[in-house]
Amino acid sequence: MDYKEKFLTYYKQNISREGADKLLDWLLKTDFFTAPASTKFHCACEGGLVQHSVNVYEVMMEKHFVQGEDNAESFALCALLHDLCKAQFYKVATRNVKNEKTGQWEKQPYYSVEDIFPYGHGEKSVFLIERFLRLNTGEAMAIRWHMGGFDDTAKSGGFAISQAYDKYPIAVKLHLSDLEATYLREHGTSNARSK
Numbered sequence: 435m436d437y438k439e440k441f442l443t444y445y446k447q448n449i450s451r452e453g454a455d456k457l458l459d460w461l462l463k464t465d466f467f468t469a470p471a472s473t474k475f476h477c478a479c480e481g482g483l484v485q486h487s488v489n490v491y492e493v494m495m496e497k498h499f500v501q502g503e504d505n506a507e508s509f510a511l512c513a514l515l516h517d518l519c520k521a522q523f524y525k526v527a528t529r530n531v532k533n534e535k536t537g538q539w540e541k542q543p544y545y546s547v548e549d550i551f552p553y554g555h556g557e558k559s560v561f562l563i564e565r566f567l568r569l570n571t572g573e574a575m576a577i578r579w580h581m582g583g584f585d586d587t588a589k590s591g592g593f594a595i596s597q598a599y600d601k602y603p604i605a606v607k608l609h610l611s612d613l614e615a616t617y618l619r620e621h622g623t624s625n626a627r628s629k
Contacts, residue, residue: 436489437485438467441514445489448510453567460566464521471520473545476616478624487514489619494611504604511569512576512608519558523549558578576605580612 435443445458461467471477471486478560479485491513499509524545531542553561557580564571569577599606601623 437481437488439457440488441467442485444488444510445514446505449514451507451511451567457563457566461518461521465524466518466521468629469518469520469522469524470545471620472624473524473547474624476623478545478618482623484628485518485623486615486620489615490514490516490608490611493614493619494607498607508570508573508576508604509607512575512580512604513565513611515563516556516559516577516580516608516612518562519553519555521562523547546613572602572628573606575602580589580608582609582613 442458445454467484468480470479470482472482477483477486491510494509494513498504499506525548526543527542527546528541530539532538533540551558558568559577560574563577564574579595579598599609
């Protein structure tokens with residue numbers, strides 16, 4: 435089963451909230467299943483965004499789901515959709531790169547960012563999801579703060595992230611799962627050259 439098939443299976447088996455079908459229909463019309471997850475780091479390759487989303491879900495379920503305490507639908511919503519903000523976000527461009535063997539300049543494709551709705555990262559994902567279905571407060575907090583200290587607002591010294599993590603364990607679990615997927619499971623998944 436490829437990553438798109440896994441995503442669709444996890445989504446359909448776990449997410450039944452009102453509006454879930456409309457959200458999935460919209461998602462299928464975007465580049466979510468072909469887009470990269472980053473420009474040059476983890477999963478900077480075709481289909482990288484869906485690969486990353488599935489990896490985060492699998493880590494979250496394997497390592498952090500507590501039967502009778504956690505909600506499977508909440509875990510699926512948070513993990514599978516935390517980076518929804520990256521749909522319609524990247525574009526393929528080209529640049530000249532010198533071929534080390536031939537000395538010739540060659541056009542090489544690369545991913546660049548074209549953010550037509552610059553609303554932030556986690557908050558943009560929450561906004562897009564809530565156009566179709568309602569998130570509970572814990573889910574919204576988890577998606578909003580999944581970047582942890584890598585988020586611009588967290589860097590500015592605010593205490594909101596600490597309060598969110600303290601009050602909503604799902605936010606901590608999503609952040610940890612995102613870190614593990616990105617830096618351990620997806621190590622070496624970029625097609626982009628390091629500069």
